[in-house]
Amino acid sequence: MDTEVFIAGGGVGGLALAVKLASEGVHVTIAEQLKKVSPLYKGELLQPKTLAILEELDVLEEVLANGNKIEHLEFQEVIPHQDREPEEIGNTQLSYHRLAGDYDYALMVPHETIKRVLRDKGKEYDDYFHYLPSTRFLGFVDGEAALKQDGEERTLRAEVYVGAEGRSSPTRRQMEVDLKRKDYNHHFLTVTFPRPEDFTHGKIVTAKEKFLGLFPLPDNEVRTVLMIKAGTYKTMKEQGIERVHEAYELLEPRLAEHVRTIQNWKPIQLMIPYTYHVDHYVKDNMALIGDAAHTVHPMAGEGMNLAIQDAAVLGDLLTWCKQQGKNYSEYLPEYEKVRRPRVEFLLKLSHLSALVYSVQYSWWRDFRTKAVQKFYDDDKLYVKQMLNISGLGRWDFNLIDRAVQGGFLPTRSKRISDGEQLKKMFRKSDDYPWKYKEGGH
Ligand SMILES: Cc1cc2nc3c(=O)[nH]c(=O)nc-3n(C[C@H](O)[C@H](O)[C@H](O)COP(=O)(O)OP(=O)(O)OC[C@H]3O[C@@H](n4cnc5c(N)ncnc54)[C@H](O)[C@@H]3O)c2cc1C
Structure with missing residues (x-):
């Protein structure tokens, strides 16, 4: 075995996963096709849950120093x-x-800075973190990753292969996933x-x-x-x-x-915004994270966050498997069980925001103005909205909420207590259930 985990793609998702694994003593190799920083804009808004993860990865201080x-x-x-x-x-x-x-703010940080901070952190675990720049992942040959680096082709054998290559993913092709694209x-x-x-x-x-x-x-x-x-x-x-x-x-x-x-x-x-969500994230010893698995409408500023949040969950699971001597392939579906419903939920929320802002009639504008104001006037709507976009928890809007928002029911005067809000936040046992089910850690 050349490495324990191979990651195709050194974007924010791949790097966050690699840092988590290397910091816990899992050998990881990342192939990134680019030589230098990318001039492309790829999202800069870090939501609160992502900030909490960056703190777990011990890079929050550095990220904060470079953000607004x-x-x-x-x-x-x-x-x-x-x-x-x-x-x-x-x-x-x-x-x-x-x-x-504690995580009651978001942060704007240049995308390439986040990647640089993660790469630098990875290098601190140089026994475990192997970063291959200018290396293109071509696909699989006899179950091994085929790589092209400086014109030379070779293969690399791993126990787990992770597709973090973003929107065009050779790992996804190998996994034969079904994907329906939605345009705007x-x-x-x-x-x-x-x-x-x-x-x-x-x-x-x-x-x-x-x-x-x-x-x-x-x-x-x-x-x-x-x-x-x-x-x-x-x-x-x-x-x-x-x-x-x-x-x-x-x-x-x-x-x-x-x-x-x-x-x-x-x-x-x-x-050009478009969305998709693959029908499975995991097959045998392969898994997809970030844009390889899903893209979200950019209106809600969630894409980069979902990638880092996927990485945190998959990283914890793989680390736990290694520490407990568990078979990686057997446990990989646990990652999808945690992440798929959360991603699906945020994809829907972002799609809804896109619709709210792209319907082009005056009556709709008037409706929108009132509906947005209701978020402020009705504390339950306010808390639900902020909690959902923050990624820290999930509190679904129900019919009553929508009726309040649409002006069919009066706004509610009750203030939501922190205790009520905390109950809707994800706990460690929601993020990493394997540890708790088996009485680990
Ligand atoms: C134009 C644009 C604007 C966006 N705006 C926002 C925003 O405002 N807010 C937000 O949160 N998100 C935004 N996003 C989405 C966000 O960029 C992505 O959701 C996020 O970067 C996904 O991270 P990732 O690591 O999964 O993939 P990526 O960031 O795409 O990283 C994939 C990496 O894999 C590398 N790679 C690809 N193929 C191969 C291969 N075959 N071999 C080796 N390496 C490979 C790529 O070079 C890249 O470095 C935007 C995306 C785009 C394209």
Whole structure:
């Protein structure tokens, strides 16, 4: 055996898994096709559950030092005007502080920084952490991983093979999974540019047919995401960069002069949202994590988080198997049992947010404005929403909640206690049930 666990893909998911395994004395080899950092934008918002995992991996301090804390999210609904400031018709602030416990904030960190921090941590366990850059995983030959590094091909034998290669995954192909892709009627433009120093909280500005997400990064920069109609990117580009400046100014005049620092289309990335969820994560001694298994609509900023959360659960299971002398293949389905329902739930929530912001009628906008306000007015809705997006727990919306949100029932005056909230948070025995079922650790 060349290694105990082979991971194809050194993105956030693969690296988080490798750090967990190496830190617990499991030999892990990661093949990453890229030589250098990727210039692609791939998500920067770390949700509270992911921060808790990064603390378990002993990298939170370093990540915090490179990030900008997001404590509040502002949802502003406006009517834009060409010749004057937009007219505000709704404004709701939701705070991560409403979450019980230590992880009551989110964090914006450049994607490549998170990867660098994880790689550096992995190197501290150099007896167990074997990172192969510029190494492409080609697929399987006689049950072994076929790799191509600097033009040379070779195979590598492992006890467990993990597909963490993102959206196009050779491991997934080998596992013959079924996958149905869902597309949307909108695309996004995303770009980072300077921000005013006091622009520090997350903000989403919406109008009929318009959506602009603003997420402050460190170093007085802001990551922005502008929704456009599917298929209009080329025409916009032909119309010139001024078209982008105007679109931003119309929705957030505070950034008018900042957006003008973008002078051409080069730093602007087109994002085409789509989703899928494979029908199984595990087959024999193979498992999928992160985008190899599922992609989520980017509206909710969950993709990177789901990948790291998958890694934490799979990492714990594999470590436990090794420590208890258990057969990896026999226990791999336990990983899917924990992760699939949680991922399915978040995929649905994100899809719903996408629908809420992409239906383009005035009556829908009015409905949306009131429904978003209800999150603030009704504490149960507020707590459920923050808990669900944080990843720290799950508290499903029921018919009564939806009726309150739709204005068919009055808002409730009861405040949700921390104790009630904590009951809905995942405990260690929910995240890592194998340890508890067998009376381990
Ligand atoms: C344009 C875009 C915007 C996004 N915006 C957000 C956001 O705002 N918030 C958010 O949370 N998520 C966002 N996401 C999703 C997020 O990037 C992914 O969910 C997350 O990166 C998944 O992590 P991963 O480790 O599973 O896969 P990836 O990050 O895709 O990593 C896979 C790695 O595998 C490598 N690889 C691929 N094939 C091979 C191979 N054959 N051999 C060796 N290496 C290979 C790749 O080079 C890459 O480094 C976005 C994604 C994209 C594409």
